[in-house]
Amino acid sequence: MSDTLLDKNKIWQQIDDEKENMLQLWQELVNVDCGSGNKAGVDFIAQKIEAILKTLGFATTQVEFEKAGNTLVGKIGDTSKDFIVLLGHMDTVFKDGTVAERPFKIVDGKAYGPGCLDMKGGIVIMLTALKVLLANNYSKHGIKVILAGDEEVAHYLSNASETILAESKGALAAFNFETGFLDQGVVTRRKGRYEFTMEAYGRGAHVGNDPQSGRSAIIELMHKGLDIEALTDFDKGINFNVGLFEGGTVSNAVPDYAKLTCDTRYTDYALLEEVLPKLQAIAAKQYVPDTKTVLKTVTEFQSMDEVPGTAALLQLVQEAAAECNLPQPTAKAVGGGSDSAYATVAGVPTICALGVQGVRNHTAEEFAVVDTLFSRCKLFATIMLNI
Structure with missing residues (x-):
């Protein structure tokens, strides 16, 4: 598929056409209790996402764990080398019963609910961009989707980090759809x-x-x-x-x-x-x-580090944002960990925090700015067309 401006306009319009579907999926993912200790809830989310990936043509597997949520891996195209890794996690930090107490809702352009920001919105962004790109016969690079089921507790009951590291080796670039920041920062380093x-x-x-x-x-x-x-x-x-x-x-x-x-x-x-x-x-x-x-x-x-190629990848993200008429993303170093670390350990340049933007994740006041669900989806689709 060519990456002309005309093609991008078509992609952006199709993402706009997906808005209601995106909101519906967002609500469905948030309204499941899936704290890290709730294996059944996390695995339910994994099965739902796996079904979506299969409809898009992905070959999928689940790495199963006895006491932790499973890790979902999806592959499409040539993933032997120079493929793109898309990262995220399906668990939240919230206890069982939280959904009943405060289910997904939208008020004044802000979405609320357990994990709406961290990171169910990011998963919706990723899945929707893939849906639109593949509907337009995207085949520039092979793609691996790797979603962990116990990221919030640092995989202490699984070896999911080993799966992420092994599956990332040989990738051209990696993108993680973790919590997006309101200051437009995207993460290139994490403690x-x-x-x-x-x-x-x-x-x-x-x-x-x-x-x-x-x-x-x-x-x-x-x-x-x-x-x-x-x-x-x-x-x-x-x-x-x-x-x-x-x-x-x-x-x-x-x-x-x-x-x-x-x-x-x-x-x-x-x-x-x-x-x-x-x-x-x-x-x-x-x-x-x-x-x-x-x-x-x-x-x-592990710490997420800048590796050779990180600066060039950041520039590509910035250029894509300019094309989408979005504020310029800036590099950000943060203290919170993420599975992006294991991609950088594998030597893969990685940009993290491409998810929906908001604040107060890990708290009852967590919210995401709804419009950024759509703008970030366009941004990521444009990145994929340009890379």
């Missing part, structure tokens, strides 16, 4: 995330009758929590947050067990490698005699 726990084991004792025989696990971890926080170096690009602390049973007993959970963000994986021995040393150190501390990794999310 990595490392979550770990320290569990301290002490000796319980009655604080009235036998306090000196006690060995407080809480006191031990209080010291170590401060040591962990002291590793933060914002100038280098790594920070720690001891966000959860638990232990003890009653106030009149020396606590024999305590646990802290820490979230670590870093700009470069080398920073994490540098600090891991320091965390092990903190765990091994004893502040309270006869205590023992165990360090455990909970989740690890």
Whole structure:
């Protein structure tokens, strides 16, 4: 298919013709409880999207997991090399019952509902652009769609990240339809995330009758929590947050067990490698005699980095936006992780946050600007015609 302006006008008009279908699909996807812990809900979404991809001519597979939502992979055209990867996730952060409390709705040009912004709107954008492009016999590049079922919890109960990394190798470019930003930024870099726990084991004792025989696990971890926080170096690009602390049973007993959970963000994986021995040393150190501390990794999310070709890909996105008479996208670095990281680990230039634009994702106030569902769809279709 040629990429003349006339063809683009035709594509843009056909996207306009899809507006009602887009809104309907958006509502259907939002109105399913599919938090990361609800495997049945996530898998229901996967089956729905898989059916749509099949009608578009994709060959599809689902990588199944026992305790996590499945990962959906769809392929069309030649995906042996120089193909395009389209990324996203189907899970949300919200608990079961949220849909009943606040289902999808549109008020004053804004869409509300669990996951409307993060990232059901982005999935609608991707699917609709593919529908229109393929209806016009698009065949410039092979396409892989990779949608994870447990991105919001960093795949701690699956190896979905390995699937994304393996399927991305050899791609020409990748695009992720994560939450779009109102400031027009598109993401070229994201911090990595490392979550770990320290569990301290002490000796319980009655604080009235036998306090000196006690060995407080809480006191031990209080010291170590401060040591962990002291590793933060914002100038280098790594920070720690001891966000959860638990232990003890009653106030009149020396606590024999305590646990802290820490979230670590870093700009470069080398920073994490540098600090891991320091965390092990903190765990091994004893502040309270006869205590023992165990360090455990909970989740690890790679950083999304700029790779050769990222700048050129960003320029292509900017040129497409100009053609669509949209505000100029700018490069953005953010702290939140996404599966775009695994595409860049595979060496693929990647642009993230091409989804519907809005704010307050992960909260009850989450909303998306409805018009950007359509404008971002035109933008992505134009990118695909130009790349």
